[in-house]
Amino acid sequence: MASDAHGTPLGADAAEHGHGAGLAHHFDSYEQQKDSATLGMWTFLVTEILFFGGLFAAYGVYRSLYPEAFRASSHTLSIQLGTFNTVVLIASSLTMALAVRGGQTGKGKLAAALLVLTLILGSVFLVVKGFEYHEKFVEHHVPGASFHFEGPDALHAQLFFSLYFLMTGLHALHMVIGIVLVGYVAERAWGGAYTSENHNFLEGTGLYWHFVDLVWIFLFPLLYLIGRH
Amino acid sequence: MTSATNPDGSPRVHYLNAAYGLKSWLLTRDHKRIALLYLVSVSVFFALGGLMAVLIRMELVTPEGDLFQPDIYNRLFTMHGVLMIFFFLIPGVPAVLGNFLIPLMIGARDLAFPRINLLSWYLYSIGGLFTLWALLHGGVDTGWTFYTPLSTNYVNTSVITVGVGIFIAGFSSILTGLNFVVTIHRMRAPGLTWFRLPLFVWSAYATSIIQILGTPVIAIAILLVAAERTLHIGIFDPKLGGDPILFQHLFWFYSHPAVYIMILPSMGVVSELVATFSRKPIFGYKFVAFASIGIAVLGFLVWGHHMFVSGQSIYAGVIFSVLSMLVAVPSAIKVFNWTATLYKGSISWDTPMLYALGFIGLFTIGGLTGVMLATLGIDAHVHDTYFIIAHFHYIMVGGAIMGYLGGLHFWWPKITGRMYPLFWSKLSAIVIFIGFNVTFFPQFILGYLGMPRRYHSYPPEFQVLNVMSSAGATVLGLGYLMPLVYFIWSMRYGPKAPSNPWGATGLEWQTTSPPPVENFLTQPIVAGPPYTYPAPKRAPEVTVGV
Amino acid sequence: MPAHVQPLKVYFGVFLALMAFTALTVSAAFVNLGPANTFVALGIAAAKATLVILYFMHVKGNTKLVPVVILSGLFFLFLLFLFLAADYGTRGWLGVPGR
Numbered sequence: 001m002a003s004d005a006h007g008t009p010l011g012a013d014a015a016e017h018g019h020g021a022g023l024a025h026h027f028d029s030y031e032q033q034k035d036s037a038t039l040g041m042w043t044f045l046v047t048e049i050l051f052f053g054g055l056f057a058a059y060g061v062y063r064s065l066y067p068e069a070f071r072a073s074s075h076t077l078s079i080q081l082g083t084f085n086t087v088v089l090i091a092s093s094l095t096m097a098l099a100v101r102g103g104q105t106g107k108g109k110l111a112a113a114l115l116v117l118t119l120i121l122g123s124v125f126l127v128v129k130g131f132e133y134h135e136k137f138v139e140h141h142v143p144g145a146s147f148h149f150e151g152p153d154a155l156h157a158q159l160f161f162s163l164y165f166l167m168t169g170l171h172a173l174h175m176v177i178g179i180v181l182v183g184y185v186a187e188r189a190w191g192g193a194y195t196s197e198n199h200n201f202l203e204g205t206g207l208y209w210h211f212v213d214l215v216w217i218f219l220f221p222l223l224y225l226i227g228r229h
Numbered sequence: 230m231t232s233a234t235n236p237d238g239s240p241r242v243h244y245l246n247a248a249y250g251l252k253s254w255l256l257t258r259d260h261k262r263i264a265l266l267y268l269v270s271v272s273v274f275f276a277l278g279g280l281m282a283v284l285i286r287m288e289l290v291t292p293e294g295d296l297f298q299p300d301i302y303n304r305l306f307t308m309h310g311v312l313m314i315f316f317f318l319i320p321g322v323p324a325v326l327g328n329f330l331i332p333l334m335i336g337a338r339d340l341a342f343p344r345i346n347l348l349s350w351y352l353y354s355i356g357g358l359f360t361l362w363a364l365l366h367g368g369v370d371t372g373w374t375f376y377t378p379l380s381t382n383y384v385n386t387s388v389i390t391v392g393v394g395i396f397i398a399g400f401s402s403i404l405t406g407l408n409f410v411v412t413i414h415r416m417r418a419p420g421l422t423w424f425r426l427p428l429f430v431w432s433a434y435a436t437s438i439i440q441i442l443g444t445p446v447i448a449i450a451i452l453l454v455a456a457e458r459t460l461h462i463g464i465f466d467p468k469l470g471g472d473p474i475l476f477q478h479l480f481w482f483y484s485h486p487a488v489y490i491m492i493l494p495s496m497g498v499v500s501e502l503v504a505t506f507s508r509k510p511i512f513g514y515k516f517v518a519f520a521s522i523g524i525a526v527l528g529f530l531v532w533g534h535h536m537f538v539s540g541q542s543i544y545a546g547v548i549f550s551v552l553s554m555l556v557a558v559p560s561a562i563k564v565f566n567w568t569a570t571l572y573k574g575s576i577s578w579d580t581p582m583l584y585a586l587g588f589i590g591l592f593t594i595g596g597l598t599g600v601m602l603a604t605l606g607i608d609a610h611v612h613d614t615y616f617i618i619a620h621f622h623y624i625m626v627g628g629a630i631m632g633y634l635g636g637l638h639f640w641w642p643k644i645t646g647r648m649y650p651l652f653w654s655k656l657s658a659i660v661i662f663i664g665f666n667v668t669f670f671p672q673f674i675l676g677y678l679g680m681p682r683r684y685h686s687y688p689p690e691f692q693v694l695n696v697m698s699s700a701g702a703t704v705l706g707l708g709y710l711m712p713l714v715y716f717i718w719s720m721r722y723g724p725k726a727p728s729n730p731w732g733a734t735g736l737e738w739q740t741t742s743p744p745p746v747e748n749f750l751t752q753p754i755v756a757g758p759p760y761t762y763p764a765p766k767r768a769p770e771v772t773v774g775v
Numbered sequence: 776m777p778a779h780v781q782p783l784k785v786y787f788g789v790f791l792a793l794m795a796f797t798a799l800t801v802s803a804a805f806v807n808l809g810p811a812n813t814f815v816a817l818g819i820a821a822a823k824a825t826l827v828i829l830y831f832m833h834v835k836g837n838t839k840l841v842p843v844v845i846l847s848g849l850f851f852l853f854l855l856f857l858f859l860a861a862d863y864g865t866r867g868w869l870g871v872p873g874r
Contacts, residue, residue: 026339026416026747035838036341036415042841043407046848047445053852054449054479058464060856061475061863079801086797094790097831104780143462156470162462166453203833210832217823221816225804229812414840442851478862482855529854533862543869545862 022198030197037200041207048174052215055167059222062159069156073149073164074226076141078132082224085128086216092121093213096182099189100206103199108189111202115186118209122179129172136161164223171219174212181205243646243743258343259746264329265644266350271325272713274316274357277364281309283706286668286699294686302685303370304386310373315395316357318629319487322494323440324353324405326636327433329644331409333737333744334427336418336753341411349404356398363387363394372683374484377465377476381457389458392451399444399451402490406440409433418736420755427735427759428504428517432497435521439486439493439528447483450476474540481532489528491625493521495588495632496563502585502635503567505733507574510760513566520559527556537608546605553603560596564589575763579731580651583658584635591627591665595620598673613683616676619669627665634661634712641716642726646743649719653711661708667701734761779836789830796823 027033063070095118102111140148141161149157185205188194194202240246244261254262284305288296297305328346332339340346363369369391371380380388413434417426453464454476463469465476504511511517533541533549567589576582598620602608611617638658642648671694676682680691687695729738740749800819808815829835834842 024343026337026341026343032415036411038837039414039840039844040342040345040407040411042844043410043441044403046844047403047407047441049445049848050442050852050855051445051449053855054446054453054482056852057479057855057859058453058475061472061859062470064863065472066470079804083797083801087794090790090793090797093793093827093831094786097786098783100833101780101783101786144460159463159470162464166456166462166464207832210827214824214827217827218817218820221800221804221820225800225816227812228804229807438847442848446855474862475859478855478859529851530858533858542862542865544865545858548861549858 022195033198034200037204038207041204045207045211048211052167052170055163055170056218056222059163059167062156062163063222063226066153066156066159069151069153070160071227072151072153073141073157073160074223075228076139077164077224078135079224079228081128081132082220085125086220088121088125088128089213089216092118092125093210095121096206096209100199100203103189103194103202104196106194106196108192108194111194112186112190115182115189119179119182119186122175122182122209126172126175126179129168133165136165167219167223171212171215174215178205178209178212182209241741242745243741244746245646245743247746256347258339258347260328260332260340260343260346261644261744261748263346263350264325264327267320267324267328267353270350270354270357271317271321274312277361278309278312278317279706279709281305281312282702285309286702288685289687289695290699292687292689292692292695297685299685300370303372303683304368306683307370307372308364308368311360311369311391311395313625314373314487314491315398316353316360318491318625319402320353320398320405321491321629322498322633322636323409323433323436323490324350324401326429326498326633326640327409327436327494328405330640330737331412331430331433332416333643333740333748334430334735335413335416335421336736336749336755337412337416338747338749340408341416342408345404346408349401349408352401352404353398356394356396356401359394359397360391363390366390374480375451375454375476376480377454377457377473378467381454381465389455392455396448396451399448402440403444406437406444409437410441413437418753418755424515424518425755425758426518427497428500428511428514428521429494429497431518432493432500432521435525436490436493438522438525439490442529443483443486443490446479447487450479450483453479474536477536477539477541478532481535482529485532485535486525486528488621488624489524491629492592492632493524495629495636496521496592498632498636498639499567499585499588500563501733501735502581502639503570503589504760504762505639505731506577506579506582506585507571508577508762509570509574510758510762511566512569512572513562514758514760516562517566520562523559524556527552527559531556531603534603534608537605538612550603550605550608554600556603557596557600560592564593564596578655580649580654580658581635581639581731583655583662584631584638587658587662587665588628588631588635591623591631591662595623595628598623611676613681614676615672615680615682618682619672619676622669622672627669631661634658637712637716639731640737641719642730643737643742643744645720645723646726647719647723648726648730649712649715649723653715657708657711657715660704660711664701664704664706664708668698668705669701671695671697671701734759779833781830781833781836785830789826792826793823796826 023030023033027036095114099111099114099118102108102114136142140146142165143158143162147158147161148154151157182205185202189202244259254266257263257266284297285302288294288302288305294302328340366387369384369386369388371384371386371388375388375392413426413430456462457464457466463471465471465473467473500511500517531549531553533545534553537546537550598616602611602617602620638649638654675691675694675698678691680687726742728741730742731738736749736753736755737744739753796819800816803815803819804812806812828845834845
């Protein structure tokens, strides 16, 4: 999102205005540029909140209509793997936050190393998720012609699994995009592209990564933790 | 002194002649050039959507369904709606006039994210190409609303292709809104406080809020429809436990506020025009400004009025009915304040003003019939009839497009540095106003008599009114062709426009026509409120007549 | 800007709190609280989210506009939920099928 405010090559424009390195021609100061980037990224994240929000709304409607089917379906998910992934993702948020701090303090190499760590943790999450998906395929819990569920309300259990795959799938897609972004930013950070004045792209990527973590923080209890007692 | 030369007589460099060649346009990051890219693309979609309308009105000249097969007719009105709404009206005023004007009006060199601005035009174009591709492969026949389970389980047309097109264009709309919000917050000139902003900027801001908050929800609704068609899951399929009405909720959560994406920017345009051509500050500036925000917020509370007869809970229907009537309050504030501004104003009848006055009258009719339709009992009676069609065309065509054309005529000298012919442009405003009313007023009567929408044949007793409507559509179509011709003509042969042909206030008139690449040669500083009329009389050397 | 850099202990403290909340929410799921289970789970998730937003995403110490943007987004999402509840919650009241 913040790509405009970041790393704009020092063109003729910047020179004409007597602008410093990395300050785009239409901004007056680093502060204005940074505030714009932050506000832009948050505005984008608000659209993401409503994007996922539509799915959460569908989930809420059907869970309130068919609580038993949702409870029975939720019990087939592995709470161990879900918890493990939650821990992994929160850890990746920590490394991301520390990477952004590295950018703030001008330590590019440290930031790059922490970003690589973030990327690895994100990949671990996806691999575990892949194992969970595989298990669902084996158990015929994937909605469609071959869907089979031993439970009180198989019809509506299928709705749960449709929502499960849509929500976690959309989340995983965001993770993949995040991993690509983090890889790109790590390379730039290693090359010293981010200064303590302008590390807006790094900061924006961090916000995106934390947002993906936030979505999972809500998905985890809603999908895995229904009526475990 | 004309604005084509510098004081020393050398040719002046402005955004149009700063660089030449296709590449300088397709890779531009100048908001003014991107606005022109949008102008060309939305005009293409407007023409295509208009062509569909022509074909629809041709079919409806006779009661028998003799020109098209029913399934072709279904595709015609669906594609008419899709093209006009998603590819003309929603990007229309914001992406063309908003893009051009917002940085100029707030004294900035560009939007906050110029590259994202260009990206948003490309996304719009890609979305449009998907839709055109679908059109060539037969289009869609579900109606522009894509109601489930028709769209998911029954039709065999390009639902997914058009859905992808709308999804991508939706991203473009989000990015435009995001860019405007950040720009208006962060890039205002020194001294330009919120209550010194032109009302067009306020309405663009309110529009952006809707684009940002609403669009993601229709994106997810479309995604679910596509998933349901390809993966055969049943989120909206009653056979599989789903609820089709949930789709309508998600769809209208965006698509009702989307009506305000179309009308709010035009309201902003009208505020500018009424003040300029009455030579008076807008009556109740703050009320008009907050009315924009009020409409944007209330717009999210009323979507259920599209679903009164859908099987939604009757209690929810009652709530939605009452809330819908509330939207009339900020809308009426605007109309009353424009009228009060006209009162004892020194009114001049220039072309933009004719469009603005047309807007006020037609929007009022559209708005008042909207209050009728918000009433549960009346809606149950006229639901899915031509009454609805007439109502929303009074808002979207009589309102939004009149405002759009008024704005284009107002700022055309600024955009191109040329004047258009006065006589022909005034004539076009009058022809469009008459043609519009002859087209759509009979449809109110038809609807009230019970003619349903979306059928290619009708009982013979409705023929007289339908022929009137089709005749009006011909006049309307000619009216729309006129600006197309004289605008293109003016770019080459029109007289040079001065910096401020209308004697208007506002920062955009303080720079040259067309503006320099970075909009202003020196950073403007704002010291007072907007619309400080009486402004100096219009520049004496102006020759607007041709 | 070095002025806005948070001390390292804030990051690690928030991380530990998030871990504790995760343990808490998993344990709470195994205790029968009736309908309150859902609210406890969502409340803990909201607390975790608040920590991430305030400290990892630097909303604390940023301009006041950012919280306004976030809260307005959440408010409109709340409107979506609210009116969906108004529909689905009252569907059966009339006792007439389809109304």
